[in-house]
Amino acid sequence: MEAAEYRCDGNVWQVYIDRSAEAMEWLEDTILKGSCGASSPSSAADRIANGVNWRATTVQWEAGFEAVIEAIMNYAVEKGTEIHFNTPAVQLVQNDDGSIAGIIGKNEDGEYIKVEAGMGTLLATGSYDYNVDMLRERVRPRDLRIYAHINTSPTDTGDGHLMGLAVGAAEDEYPHVVMNDSSGSKSGGAYSASVLSVLRVNDDGVRFVNEDLTLNYLSNAINYQHQAHDWCICDANISAMAQHMMGDAPFAPDDMTNAFIADSVECASVEDMAKTIGCDAAVLQNTLDRYNEFCDKGVDEDFHKSAQTLVRIDTPPYYLFDEGSALLVSVNGLRTNKYSEVLNGEGEPIPGLYASGNVSGSMFYDTYPHHIAGVSTGRGLTFGWLLGRRLAGVEE
Ligand SMILES: Cc1cc2nc3c(=O)[nH]c(=O)nc-3n(C[C@H](O)[C@H](O)[C@H](O)COP(=O)(O)OP(=O)(O)OC[C@H]3O[C@@H](n4cnc5c(N)ncnc54)[C@H](O)[C@@H]3O)c2cc1C
DSSP states (O other): OTTTTTOSOHHHHHHHHHHHHHHHHHIIIIIITTTTOOBOOBOOTTEEETTEEEBSOBOOBTTOHHHHHHHHHHHHHHTTOOOOTTOOEEEEEEOTTSOEEEEEEEOTTSOEEEEEOSSOEEEOOOOOTTOHHHHHHHBOGGGGOEEEEOOSOTTOSOHHHHHHHHTTBOBOOSSBOEEEEEEEETTSOOOSGGGSOOEEEOTTSOOOSOTTSOHHHHHHHHHHSGGGOEEEEEOTTHHHHHHHHHTTOSSOHHHHHHHHHHTSEEESSHHHHHHHHTSOHHHHHHHHHHHHHHHHHTOOTTTOOOGGGOOOOOSSSEEEEEEEEEEEEEOOOBOBOTTOEEEBTTSOEEEEEEEOGGGBOSSOBSBOOTTBTTHHHHHHHHHHHHHHHHHTTSOO
C-alpha cells in the first residue's frame, strides 16, 4: 500500500496476503506433488541477498518455471480442460444487459470459434508491453527510456485489456507502471553483476543513490538521472566482490561477473574512466576516494547503504558498465475487485467478466514493488485459484 501511495485497492491486497500461501500449498500438494523437484522456499524477512533488500518470501523449483507451467497444464487437461492453442481471443460476447456471455477466438485457419461461458470469462492475457501504442499512451516517457526489454512473450499485446475496454471496463489510472529493473545493458540484455549494489555514478561522475535499494527503486533513481542511465564501476577484484555481495542469492558469481565484463569498457585508470564517462577526472577521483573511505569505515555517510555492500574500488583495471533500466512487463490493467470481477466506469462489476495477472489492475501505482518477492506470478496464481473455487461453488 505504501509503495502504491494507497492509490490501490486494499481489499485486493488483503486477499492476496491472506490467501496466497494457501494457493501455493494447493499448487504444490495437488498439482506438482514433487514432480518439479525440490522447492526452495525462502522466508527470511528483510534479508539482504543479491546485494539488495528483499522482503516476504520466494519459492523456486529445481526443474524451473516452465516445468511448473507444464504440470499445471497437464493437470487441467486431465480434468477435462479443452485448450485451443494458436487461437487468440479476439472479442468478448456481450449480452444486451451488458453481461458477458463468452468469447470469440480466431484459429490458424482464420475460422472464428465462439465459446459460450455460462459461469464466466476470465481474461488472463498478460501485459501489453509488446503493444507500443498502448505503452506510449499509458506509461511515463522516462520509464520507457530503457536499454533492455526482456519479456519473452511477444504475444503480450494487451488483447484482453483492449477487449475489456471495448465492453465498458475501467482501467487503472495513468500513468501506468512497468516492472522495471536496474541492470539493463546497452546490448539489450540484463541480469549481469550490475544487479548487485556496486558503486554507481551519473554522467557527472557523482554518486546519486543508495545502490542497495530494491531493483525498482534503484531503476527509478537511474531513470531520474540525465539521459536515464548511469555507470556501474567494478575493479580487478570483481569476482570476489560479487561473491561477497550476493550472499545466498541463487546466481553463479562467475556467470554474473563474466557477463558484466563482457558488456563493460575496460579502463586502465581513473582518467580513462572519466574520459569514457565524459566527466571531470578530479570529480570522479573524489567520488572514489570518498566511497573508499566509507568502505574502510564500514559506514556510508552519504547514502547509507549496508556495510556488507561497501567494497573498495581501487585496483585497475576498472570495468565500467553503461547501465539503463530493463523493462520486464507492464503491470497495470483493468480495474478489478477482490473477487477478480472486472469493474465498469461506475465501479460496478460487469457480470460474467473476470481478469487476473497483468491484465488485471487495482494493485500497483507509481512503482512495481519488487521488494514483495513473487507478487506478480503470485497474484496470478492466487486470484486464478480463488476464482475457480468460487465459480465451482467451493467458497463464497
Ligand atoms: C525476465 C522476467 C523475470 C520475472 N521474474 C519474476 C519473479 O521473479 N517473480 C514474479 O512474481 N514475477 C516475475 N516476472 C513477471 C511475471 O513473469 C509476469 O508478470 C507474469 O508471468 C504475468 O503472468 P500473466 O499470466 O498475467 O501473463 P503471461 O504469463 O504473459 O501470460 C499471458 C498469456 O496470454 C496469452 N495471450 C495474449 N493475448 C491473447 C489472446 N488474445 N488470446 C489468448 N491468449 C492470449 C499470451 O500468449 C501469454 O501466453 C518476471 C518477468 C520477466 C520478463
